[in-house]
Amino acid sequence: MTRWLAEYAWLPEHAEPTPDVLIEAEDGRITGVAPLVGGGAPTAGIEVLRDAVRLPGLTLPGLANAHSHAFHRALRGRTHDGRGDFWSWRNGMYDVAARLDPDSYLALARAAYAEMALAGITCVGEFHYLHHGPDGTPYADPNAMGAALVEAAAHAGIRLTLLDACYLTATVDGEPLDGAQRRFGDGDALRWAERVDAFRPEDDHARVGAAIHSVRAVPAEQLATVAGWADRNGVPLHVHLSEQPAENDACRAEHGRTPTRLLADHGVLGRHTTAVHATHPTSADLTLLGDSRTGVCLCPTTERDLADGIGPARRMAEAGSPLSLGSDSHAVVDLFEEARAVELDERLRTRRRGHFTPAELFTAATVAGHAALGWADAGRLAVGDRADLVTVRLDSARTAGVPPVGAFFAATAADVTHVVVDGRAVVADGRHLTVDVPAELRTAIAEVTP
Numbered sequence: 001m002t003r004w005l006a007e008y009a010w011l012p013e014h015a016e017p018t019p020d021v022l023i024e025a026e027d028g029r030i031t032g033v034a035p036l037v038g039g040g041a042p043t044a045g046i047e048v049l050r051d052a053v054r055l056p057g058l059t060l061p062g063l064a065n066a067h068s069h070a071f072h073r074a075l076r077g078r079t080h081d082g083r084g085d086f087w088s089w090r091n092g093m094y095d096v097a098a099r100l101d102p103d104s105y106l107a108l109a110r111a112a113y114a115e116m117a118l119a120g121i122t123c124v125g126e127f128h129y130l131h132h133g134p135d136g137t138p139y140a141d142p143n144a145m146g147a148a149l150v151e152a153a154a155h156a157g158i159r160l161t162l163l164d165a166c167y168l169t170a171t172v173d174g175e176p177l178d179g180a181q182r183r184f185g186d187g188d189a190l191r192w193a194e195r196v197d198a199f200r201p202e203d204d205h206a207r208v209g210a211a212i213h214s215v216r217a218v219p220a221e222q223l224a225t226v227a228g229w230a231d232r233n234g235v236p237l238h239v240h241l242s243e244q245p246a247e248n249d250a251c252r253a254e255h256g257r258t259p260t261r262l263l264a265d266h267g268v269l270g271r272h273t274t275a276v277h278a279t280h281p282t283s284a285d286l287t288l289l290g291d292s293r294t295g296v297c298l299c300p301t302t303e304r305d306l307a308d309g310i311g312p313a314r315r316m317a318e319a320g321s322p323l324s325l326g327s328d329s330h331a332v333v334d335l336f337e338e339a340r341a342v343e344l345d346e347r348l349r350t351r352r353r354g355h356f357t358p359a360e361l362f363t364a365a366t367v368a369g370h371a372a373l374g375w376a377d378a379g380r381l382a383v384g385d386r387a388d389l390v391t392v393r394l395d396s397a398r399t400a401g402v403p404p405v406g407a408f409f410a411a412t413a414a415d416v417t418h419v420v421v422d423g424r425a426v427v428a429d430g431r432h433l434t435v436d437v438p439a440e441l442r443t444a445i446a447e448v449t450p
């Protein structure tokens with residue numbers, strides 16, 4: 001049994017944090033959550049409080065990063081010279097993709113995931129499409145690259161949902177994969193399913209889910225194969241959706257309908273599906289997403305970095321789509337920044353304030369993200385849930401004087417001091433306990449960049 005005494009803890013369904021909360025865990029599960037005042041007596045007397053680990057500041061449940069491409073971390077700060085857009089950025093991304101092998105992928109992902117742990121992220125959804133050797137030839141183990149990601153997450157001390165992405169074509173009208181893209185392809189959706197079926201990580205920290213890269217990358221008649229595989233296996237299905245107006249235009253030209261409508265017509269939408277970005281939906285698209293309870297993963301720091309635009313977050317939430325958050329290209333790894341950007345971007349667009357409550361942003365960063373990744377028992381400080389604790393200091397230059405409820409508008413990832421994942425300490429006093437994060441990032445990135 002481990003006990004912590006949190007100066008403040010944000011409990012499920014609460015509009016704001018509660019002071020002085022005793023949290024108990026055993027075998028990686030929360031076994032007790034008791035506010036010292038007004039929440040029922042703690043399970044034992046004063047001795048219990050004496051040996052509880054003190055957590056000064058605000059303790060949150062684990063943060064979930066619902067959309068990641070680990071290797072994009074190598075691009076941070078390297079793509080800002082000259083003009084360009086998403087498509088020119090993509091060329092730089094392909095240069096890194098072409099250089100990776102299972103060993104360098106493991107080293108880079110391990111460092112990137114350890115950076116996430118430092119930021120309070122206890123679970124990541126890795127949208128994985130870098131499957132094969134540089135010319136498209138499978139490795140001896142056709143899941144060697146996925147296995148590297150699973151191992152990387154274990155080293156970093158966080159959980160992983162490997163969203164294995166089906167990626168078959170270069171364009172909506174079926175142009176074949178070319179250049180670095182050849183590494184992504186399995187030929188057709190049945191062969192994708194065969195490969196993914198054969199991948200069964202045995203470690204408890206990792207699960208396999210499915211992804212459709214986008215309507216550009218999976219021909220319409222093969223969408224149902226991927227959706228059916230996810231459905232049969234009861235796993236989450238993620239898909240990049242309408243990140244760019246060009247994707248909408250190409251889809252309309254080829255299929256006479258929007259990407260969202262195309263996915264709906266092929267059985268891709270539903271409560272186990274998460275649309276990533278959904279930056280440029282029509283009103284009818286919003287209804288399709290909301291009515292089917294399809295989730296939307298917003299990645300505001302990447303969307304601004306790539307000049308994508310601003311998705312209609314409030315309208316998506318109103319329509320019925322649960323919102324989660326992702327750091328996607330890792331231009332920034334900071335879920336506090338992603339969360340407040342959901343509100344602040346709405347302010348820029350509407351020139352009005354107050355679209356999302358702090359509790360709604362907290363939900364997106366925690367329980368909704370875990371649910372989108374297939375971990376229904378994580379993201380809440382509640383008995384029976386996984387013992388993930390993330391403590392944010394309230395005495396830094398950024399957070400001093402800030403009321404605990406304002407943490408999502410003031411704190412940064414650098415304010416995270418303690419992180420516990422499944423009952424195990426991963427970060428203490430702001431330091432990762434097993435990975436020298438800056439050193440490993442420096443070395444791993446030098447290996448795969450010009």
Ligand SMILES: [Zn+2]
Pocket residue numbers: 067069127240276328
């Ligand atoms: Zn992405």
